[in-house]
Amino acid sequence: MSLMIDIRKLGLFNKMAKQGGNTVADHLSQMTGMQTEMEITKINFIDVPDIKTHIGDAEQIGISIEMLEPPHGHILFLLEAESAKELAGGMIGDMGETDPTAQGFTDMERSAIQEIGNIMTSGFIDGWANVLDTTIDIGTPTFIFGPGSGMVDDLVGDREADMALMFDSRVHAPASDVDVKVYTFPRLEELVDLMGDIEV
Numbered sequence: 201m202s203l204m205i206d207i208r209k210l211g212l213f214n215k216m217a218k219q220g221g222n223t224v225a226d227h228l229s230q231m232t233g234m235q236t237e238m239e240i241t242k243i244n245f246i247d248v249p250d251i252k253t254h255i256g257d258a259e260q261i262g263i264s265i266e267m268l269e270p271p272h273g274h275i276l277f278l279l280e281a282e283s284a285k286e287l288a289g290g291m292i293g294d295m296g297e298t299d300p301t302a303q304g305f306t307d308m309e310r311s312a313i314q315e316i317g318n319i320m321t322s323g324f325i326d327g328w329a330n331v332l333d334t335t336i337d338i339g340t341p342t343f344i345f346g347p348g349s350g351m352v353d354d355l356v357g358d359r360e361a362d363m364a365l366m367f368d369s370r371v372h373a374p375a376s377d378v379d380v381k382v383y384t385f386p387r388l389e390e391l392v393d394l395m396g397d398i399e400v
Contacts, residue, residue: 220327232290255348271386
């Protein structure tokens with residue numbers, strides 16, 4: 201397969217990142233009551249080892265999702281434990297006990313974070329599918345706690361190609377100390393094929 205793409209279609213990368221991110225931000229705002237916005241900081245073709253260096257070894261909460269249809273691959277959301285707690289608290293509201301300063305997560309907080317993961321992953325994929333004019337079936341979100349670089353290894357370490365497409369995006373709640381970073385690892389040949397079918 202070829203990775204050549206019509207230069208007029210390069211703007212589709214940006215459109216996919218924006219549409220996916222804005223869908224996530226809208227859904228999070230509705231579910232948590234926090235005003236959230238999307239910021240696209242970088243879109244790069246980059247070596248996997250460089251992505252791991254960029255993400256670092258600090259322990260974070262990761263939510264990964266596998267795309268079961270073209271362009272296949274994975275999407276990874278990374279957030280600090282404090283951000284996860286704050287999002288969970290916004291979603292739970294007065295329905296249950298939350299303590300932003302407590303170590304660990306209550307069962308209700310864990311359940312809320314899982315639902316937030318579902319919202320973010322499905323929202324991001326919906327945005328992509330709209331731009332690519334297709335449907336993309338996805339698996340069940342997987343939750344991980346550990347070094348971010350290790351999560352990248354688990355998702356893309358077995359690929360023959362050592363290049364990936366990195367959308368470095370950020371979902372930010374200005375009134376709260378909440379940040380979620382989004383990294384995507386589609387199979388590049390399949391993504392280029394899908395983009396080739398789109399009129400610009």
